Amino acid sequence: MNDIDQAKHELRDKVWRRLIDGGGAPDDSYGKIPGFHGTEGTAEMLAGQDFWRRATTVKANPDWAQLAVRVRALKDGKRVYMAVPRMASPQPFHLLDPENLGLPPEEAAEKKGAAQVARRIGVESMEPVDVVVCGSVAVNRSGARIGKGAGYSDLEVALLIEAGLVTERTVIVAPVHPLQVIEEDIPETEHDFSVDYIVTPGEVIPCPGRRRPRGIVWGDLTADKIAAIPVLAQRERRGRA
Template sequence: MFSPAPSNKQTIRSKIWTSLLPHALPDSRFNLDFSSFIPDFQGSPLATERLVALPCYKAAQVVFITPDNCLEGLRLHALRAGKKVLVTTYAIRRGFVLLEPDVIERGGGRFEVAAMLDGMEKPEIGRYVSLAELRAEGVKVGLCVTGTGAVSMRGVRFGKGHGFFDLEWGMLRRVGVVEGKTVVVAVVHGCQIVDEAGEGMGLGLGEMRPEEWDTVCDFIVTPERVVEVEGVVKPDCGILWERLEEGMLESIPPLRELRELEMGEL
């Protein structure tokens, strides 16, 4: 989201990506280039089982789920459970897509197709929604779920380095679709969790604090366990326009829309 990224975060990413290689599943486009996508991994169905057992998931009627490979099974489970699923397109380039189980069924679509990134944008499956439409329709997300490159035990995420999830949170927070109390969950392989001492990395993560725009996670879910993070405070700064990476405003339509809404004072 913001440039430049702290150098120690990039060091963490590089080391985690090396650890993840034996467990990751290749992407059809990017193979194992983790700088381009968040991979699925061996055991991700077990992580999904742990997540869907959480009370915050059961209570949510609308779930925001990022377009990460490891979350395809979760998107499918949510649709089968009758939940609406809000997703962003890859790199947010075509904005947000709303998946509504009743609409998909009436149109003869299949949930298995809707859960896939190549399927969710088909006309009979998903509906593109603007920020203004989300606000006007009163959409309230009860739970946000994201994959990530790495995550600390304090719930601080280190993704591909662009900060797309922080952008998504900032936009949705600004128009009232999420609130400060909205629960955020990270789904990762166990090797993607970094302890506070930076075990095996020579990194003093205990000294690292979230930036003001970092959307810290309330829960970290792996195939083996669920970690609850205490004392989480979510960002309420919206989008820090002056800190955007070059070209983001031009390539991400919802950012341009939000800028216009803010100029009109929402």
């Protein structure tokens, strides 16, 4: 573990403990993207933003913490691209179409429901993304964020950037509990992206200094990581085209 990884690990540990001890999330949230109390409030705050009203496509992570936002997106008539857990498919996204769900939004937006009714698609079949909703363990007011350490959010966004689907017009948001908003600096590497807005149940915080990678940073990936993610393994075989 290098110095940056160690610093991120220490921040995660601090925030997980503060969130649980402060009553902001259930006791079993340690080690996860926290399913914090007030997720419905973040969905309501997000739904009141102009950029959300204009959006027709939303990409979201599959964690429970962002379920309320995925449900709200479907109820608001937006197409939702929901990442397949651990990107464990050659087509690493579920497409949830509000006009053709087959289940109520509350069920379709869950991992189990999406696996039943959503079509799996690759980036070549996707439309440009207006809003990216990313799960986070901690975020600061400059927009720097850290997840739980697996790196899937970074890879998903990098894939979409390379495909021209996440652009300068795309807004990236982090719905979190107030206890997840920290004052400390968060160390960043080449593959990290920042968020444009932090959304809590009580406020929306604009973040300056947008930071995004140009695409996948292959040098930061181990051979095991590439082999475990089919879409990366395919690209590796094709010469990272």
